[in-house]
Amino acid sequence: MSAYDVAALCRTGRARRFARGLRLPINSRLARLAENPFARLGALLAEIQPRANTPPVMMSVGEPQHETPALVARLLAESGHLWNRYPPMQGTPEYRAACAAWLQRRYRLPPGMILAERHVLALSGTKEGLFQAGLLTVPEAKAGKPPVVLLPNPHYLVYAGAPVVAGAEVVTLDATAESGFLPDLDAIRPDHLERCALFYLCTPANPQGAIASRAYLEKAIKLARDWDFVLAVDECYCEIYDGTPPPGALEACFALGGDLRNVLVFHSLSKRSNAAGMRCGFVAGDPDLIARFQHLRSYGGAQVPLPLQLAATALWQDEAHVDSNRALYRRKFDVAETRLAGRFGFYRPPGGFFLWLDVGDGEQAAKRLWRDAAVRVLPGAYIAESRESDNPGRRYIRLALVHDDMTVAAGLDRLRQVL
Numbered sequence: 001m002s003a004y005d006v007a008a009l010c011r012t013g014r015a016r017r018f019a020r021g022l023r024l025p026i027n028s029r030l031a032r033l034a035e036n037p038f039a040r041l042g043a044l045l046a047e048i049q050p051r052a053n054t055p056p057v058m059m060s061v062g063e064p065q066h067e068t069p070a071l072v073a074r075l076l077a078e079s080g081h082l083w084n085r086y087p088p089m090q091g092t093p094e095y096r097a098a099c100a101a102w103l104q105r106r107y108r109l110p111p112g113m114i115l116a117e118r119h120v121l122a123l124s125g126t127k128e129g130l131f132q133a134g135l136l137t138v139p140e141a142k143a144g145k146p147p148v149v150l151l152p153n154p155h156y157l158v159y160a161g162a163p164v165v166a167g168a169e170v171v172t173l174d175a176t177a178e179s180g181f182l183p184d185l186d187a188i189r190p191d192h193l194e195r196c197a198l199f200y201l202c203t204p205a206n207p208q209g210a211i212a213s214r215a216y217l218e219k220a221i222k223l224a225r226d227w228d229f230v231l232a233v234d235e236c237y238c239e240i241y242d243g244t245p246p247p248g249a250l251e252a253c254f255a256l257g258g259d260l261r262n263v264l265v266f267h268s269l270s271k272r273s274n275a276a277g278m279r280c281g282f283v284a285g286d287p288d289l290i291a292r293f294q295h296l297r298s299y300g301g302a303q304v305p306l307p308l309q310l311a312a313t314a315l316w317q318d319e320a321h322v323d324s325n326r327a328l329y330r331r332k333f334d335v336a337e338t339r340l341a342g343r344f345g346f347y348r349p350p351g352g353f354f355l356w357l358d359v360g361d362g363e364q365a366a367k368r369l370w371r372d373a374a375v376r377v378l379p380g381a382y383i384a385e386s387r388e389s390d391n392p393g394r395r396y397i398r399l400a401l402v403h404d405d406m407t408v409a410a411g412l413d414r415l416r417q418v419l
């Protein structure tokens with residue numbers, strides 16, 4: 001049993017009770033999945049009444065509250081005649097072409113490097129695609145030994161899901177201040193690389209906002225090719241950045257000669273276009289993997305409805321709304337900087353929309369903030385693996401700057417008063 005599984009079992013007494021209490025035979029590995037961080041937060045704060053007459057500020061969930069571009073409502077209203085049709089699982093030719101063209105523009109790739117029909121597959125949001133990447137890649141054994149899946153620690157909860165269900169050993173790689181909030185690629189043990197089937201990376205990283213340089217991505221790709229594993233790079237925050245646009249893994253593939261072997265990238269409209277409810281994204285990369293991904297999804301994937309693909313196509317073709325969205329986030333980081341600079345280890349994250357604040361004890365801080373200030377934040381430990389010695393998220397809280405700047409300012413002012 002991996003460190004991840006042991007930690008999850010210890011942490012989630014509820015999961016054990018859940019598994020023990022079942023009368024029916026189900027996949028017992030489910031009990032090894034860590035409890036959902038928001039369910040844990042709900043339980044932590046359930047008994048706490050926030051101070052009366054204080055409107056709550058919800059900064060725990062990364063759900064963008066900026067407006068969805070108006071073209072979505074218009075195109076949906078115009079495409080009512082399409083709801084009766086089954087959409088193609090792989091995406092319409094127009095949708096895939098828009099995704100391929102966006103990748104080419106965004107990462108300055110040469111024409112022809114990304115072909116819509118060979119390298120791109122529509123996803124009903126990246127969440128399901130990231131989960132399925134685990135089902136796609138985890139073999140029975142690698143090099144005659146139990147397979148390993150590598151994840152950053154802390155990480156987006158979903159990365160651990162399919163590997164645990166598929167029976168892989170999940171090995172987490174600390175992404176702390178000391179390692180620039182990304183996993184230290186030089187510190188991965190050779191026996192883990194040898195058994196590795198899949199390595200999830202996130203850039204810009206949730207929660208820390210760190211951006212992997214092109215050199216870092218090239219190194220990760222070379223590792224994947226040298227040790228025969230799949231590198232899944234979650235780039236869903238790539239359009240929310242402070243300075244220069246974050247490089248992407250396909251750009252690194254181009255720099256390495258243009259081959260897409262071993263690499264998959266995941267993109268989404270949820271953050272880029274404030275369209276989390278549309279459930280639209282895509283996966284792109286290695287054509288052999290994409291073909292097998294399509295095969296897997298023909299069994300268990302959710303197609304994106306045609307009206308949504310139509311609207312999503314228009315969103316991938318438009319940059320104006322993305323520019324103004326980015327400007328809104330920059331303003332909120334200005335708001336945060338004026339209030340928090342010099343406190344709680346504040347740094348201005350180069351990407352994404354989270355603050356990752358060192359408050360000493362994230363769980364205690366979350367309780368105090370809810371009780372005394374009606375500000376809801378996520379304890380960092382809830383999105384990181386616990387080890388016997390410690391949890392790299394324990395000292396932190398994560399705040400999502402997804403509301404308007406007035407609300408963000410109010411939340412941060414209260415945080416400063418209370419902590």
Ligand SMILES: Cc1ncc(COP(=O)(O)O)c(C=O)c1O
Pocket residue numbers: 062124125126127128130156202206234236267268269270276279280281
């Ligand atoms: C790091 C990361 N990846 C993927 C997702 C999933 O995004 P979606 O399924 O909306 O595309 C999220 C959502 O919060 C996320 O934080």
